[in-house]
Amino acid sequence: MDISQIIKSNREKQNMSINLLAKKAGISQSSLSRIEAGINSPTFEVLERIVTALGLSLSNFFANVQPEMEPDLKRLFDTVKVLTTEQRQALQVFLECMKH
CATH class of the missing domain: 1.20.5 (Single alpha-helices involved in coiled-coils or other helix-helix interfaces)
Known part of the structure; x- marks a missing residue:
């Protein structure tokens, strides 16, 4: 899975709406939508805020990332x-x- 898929998967596992995750991470819903769709790549700062809002550590998050x-x-x-x-x-x- 790539970063966008892992974000979306973790959000869905927690039954969290895209709006709620965006609010918790302090980013716009449209930005998060583009990240989850793989259209945009998050900066490290934004990724860190998303991962934290999901209640994960960066090391746990990246343990699921596999190169294409x-x-x-x-x-x-x-x-x-x-x-x-x-x-x-x-x-x-x-x-x-x-x-x-």
Whole structure:
């Protein structure tokens, strides 16, 4: 999940309206809407205010942030996850041979 999705997810888990979170964070509802939609990225100061308004620490918040993976790598990773240990080892040997 990216930052915008985590903000929205945490807000919804707490049954908090976008207006209430915006008020608690001291930002406009339209700014928060654009952040949750991924249109705008919050400054660190604004993110810190949002996270605090959600009752979270920055470390807990960022523990849920994962970088976006390219679609082809995600598909490969999803395939590898279902392989047995032996199959993964064989695939690793194959991939290492392809590097040379």
